[in-house]
Structures are given as structure tokens and as C-alpha cells.
Amino acid sequence: MNTDLSPEAVEYGRTARRALGAAGGDELARSAEAAGDGGGAAGVLDDLGAWDLDPRRSTDELEAAAALCRSAGWWAATHPVAERLARPRDVEADALVVVTGDGAGGAIAEAVSRLPLRWVAVDPGGRRSRATPRPATAPVGKPGVAVPLDLAPLDDGGTGDVALGLVLPCWTLLGMLDRAVELTADYVRARHQFGQPLSSFQGVQFQLTDAEVERLGVEELAKHALWSVATDPAGAVADALSLRLAAVEAAEVVFRVTHQLHGAIGFCDETALSWLSRASQPLRRLPLGPSATRAALTSRLGRGSLTGLFS
Numbered sequence: 001m002n003t004d005l006s007p008e009a010v011e012y013g014r015t016a017r018r019a020l021g022a023a024g025g026d027e028l029a030r031s032a033e034a035a036g037d038g039g040g041a042a043g044v045l046d047d048l049g050a051w052d053l054d055p056r057r058s059t060d061e062l063e064a065a066a067a068l069c070r071s072a073g074w075w076a077a078t079h080p081v082a083e084r085l086a087r088p089r090d091v092e093a094d095a096l097v098v099v100t101g102d103g104a105g106g107a108i109a110e111a112v113s114r115l116p117l118r119w120v121a122v123d124p125g126g127r128r129s130r131a132t133p134r135p136a137t138a139p140v141g142k143p144g145v146a147v148p149l150d151l152a153p154l155d156d157g158g159t160g161d162v163a164l165g166l167v168l169p170c171w172t173l174l175g176m177l178d179r180a181v182e183l184t185a186d187y188v189r190a191r192h193q194f195g196q197p198l199s200s201f202q203g204v205q206f207q208l209t210d211a212e213v214e215r216l217g218v219e220e221l222a223k224h225a226l227w228s229v230a231t232d233p234a235g236a237v238a239d240a241l242s243l244r245l246a247a248v249e250a251a252e253v254v255f256r257v258t259h260q261l262h263g264a265i266g267f268c269d270e271t272a273l274s275w276l277s278r279a280s281q282p283l284r285r286l287p288l289g290p291s292a293t294r295a296a297l298t299s300r301l302g303r304g305s306l307t308g309l310f311s
Contacts, residue, residue: 003223005063013067019044020075026272029279032078041077042115055085055164059230066171066226073175076272076279080112082168083119088128088161091154093120097131098165098287099149100124107169107282108133108147121151124237124296126159146282163236167225170240170247173283174222176276177215177254183273184208184258204261211257214250221246228307235307241297242306248284248293255280 005013020028023044032041045051048068055062065085072081083095094117097108108119121131129151185208188198198204221243228239255277259266266273288296 003227009063009067012064013071016068017071029076029078041079069168069171070175073172074179076276082172086164086168094118096120096165100287107286122158122161127156128154128158163229163240166240169283170243173247174218176280180254180258180276181211181215184261207257211254214253218247218250238300245293248290251284
């Protein structure tokens with residue numbers, strides 16, 4: 001089992017991150033939210049050939065898609081990168097979102113819902129629907145607000161869509177955790193108190209280490225889940241659910257620690273951390289929160305167990 005991404009995928013992710021940074025970086029998300037259209041990074045992604053990628057076609061393209069999602073998460077890009085890359089191949093659609101099937105919305109930000117995309121929703125059982133985002137009740141332009149969906153039943157052929165639809169958004173969330181930890185590490189090195197940098201205090205070091213351990217755990221599980229999608233479609237959904245559970249739990253720790261170490265300024269729009277934290281909310285809450293994800297994973301496994309190196 002080799003869960004490391006290929007050098008080409010890693011380099012593609014780096015290129016995407018640099019391109020998004022050169023095009024405005026954090027300002028892309030802010031301008032997209034101000035416009036209320038969710039466009040933001042669309043032009044850069046078009047130039048990178050993002051939509052030519054088909055993660056279902058080969059492992060190389062799957063890994064490149066994951067690296068691209070991670071880079072989009074780094075900049076909190078207000079564009080449904082993971083959802084567009086996970087689009088099904090056998091129906092006409094531009095994007096795929098996983099839903100619970102009980103009327104809850106998908107992890108689609110309010111601004112994103114304004115893009116002219118054809119959405120397909122799939123529930124954990126593989127039932128697919130045409131999805132039409134409805135206007136959110138919250139004020140327009142608020143980052144992190146997810147919209148409800150109107151669903152029209154389509155077919156039951158989405159079993160192979162579920163794992164990919166869960167895993168790629170976790171790579172986006174991983175990119176957000178990467179950035180949150182790095183921003184905070186830079187902040188505590190630069191900020192001084194009692195004549196020395198905050199990073200020199202053991203309490204700060206312990207907290208930041210806890211956040212980094214959580215982030216690193218998600219990274220390893222994300223690689224394993226990606227390998228599972230490529231090699232074991234039958235067991236990939238369980239691995240995708242275990243990744244989602246780890247990602248949402250880690251996000252709680254990482255953003256709690258990073259907000260604490262930034263102090264009050266971490267909640268101000270002047271800081272990138274504030275935008276990252278709010279942009280992560282739809283991904284952390286939908287389609288399943290921590291408890292619901294744990295219940296879904298337990299139900300799927302039954303009396304069995306996850307497969308892996310130590311199964």
C-alpha cells in the first residue's frame with residue numbers, strides 16, 4: 001500500500017496554490033462573497049485545466065484532483081471545486097453533493113448556489129436526485145451559510161458516487177486546516193508578550209502541537225481514503241466516512257486552538273483565519289455532523305471492521 005500522492009499530483013497542487021495566490025489569494029474569497037456570486041477563483045481554475053480532470057478515469061487524475069481541492073481549501077476559495085470534480089459521468093451534471101436524504105441541505109455555500117451549475121445530489125444509499133439550491137434565509141454574502149436543496153428523484157445508480165463525494169470535500173477541509181495551523185504558527189512567532197515571542201511559552205507550544213497532531217492524522221487518513229477509492233470501491237464508503245469523522249473532529253480542535261492563540265483578532269474579518277473558519281462551516285456540518293457520521297459509519301460496518309494495514 002502506497003498512500004503518498006504522486007510527484008506530479010503534488011506539483012499540480014503547488015502550482016494551483018501559487019496561481020490562486022497570485023490571482024489574489026485571500027482577496028478572491030472576499031471579493032466573491034462581496035459580489036454574492038461565488039465566482040472568485042473560477043478563472044484561475046479554468047486556466048489550470050481543472051475541469052479536464054476526471055478522478056474516476058485514473059489514479060493519477062484522482063490524486064491531482066485531491067491536491068487541487070487541498071489548494072482551494074488553503075485559500076478558502078469560494079468555488080465548489082470538490083463538488084465539480086466529483087460530478088458523475090453517466091448523467092448530465094456539473095457538480096455532485098452528498099445529502100442525507102431526509103430533507104437536509106448539502107454543503108453548498110450561499111454564494112456558490114448562484115453559479116449556473118447543474119447539481120446532482122446522492123444520499124449514502126446511492127439514491128440520486130436532481131438538486132436545485134433554494135435561496136438561503138440568511139443575509140446574502142455571509143460566508144459559511146449553507147443553502148437548502150429541492151430534490152427531484154433521479155435513479156439509484158449513485159453507489160459509486162458516494163465515496164468520491166465524501167472524500168474530495170475532506171481534502172478541501174484539510175487545506176483549510178493546513179492554512180489555519182501555519183497562520184497560527186507564524187502569528188505566535190511574531191507576537192511578543194513579556195519580552196519574548198508567544199511561541200516560546202510551553203502552553204502555546206502544547207496547544208499548537210495538539211492542533212498539528214490532529215491535522216496530520218487527517219492528512220494520513222485522507223491519503224488512505226483516496227487509495228481506497230482508487231483500489232477498493234466496495235469498501236471505500238466506510239473509509240470515506242471514517243475520514244469525514246476524523247476531519248470534522250480535527251476541525252473542532254484545530255479551529256478552537258487557532259482561535260484561542262490568535263485571541264480576539266482571530267474573529268475579525270481582517271484576518272484570514274476568520275474567513276477560513278467560517279468557510280469551513282458547511283463542510284463541517286453537512287451532510288453529516290460528527291455524531292451522525294459516527295452513527296452512519298457504525299451502521300455500515302455492523303459487526304465488521306475497517307480494512308487497512310492493521311485490520
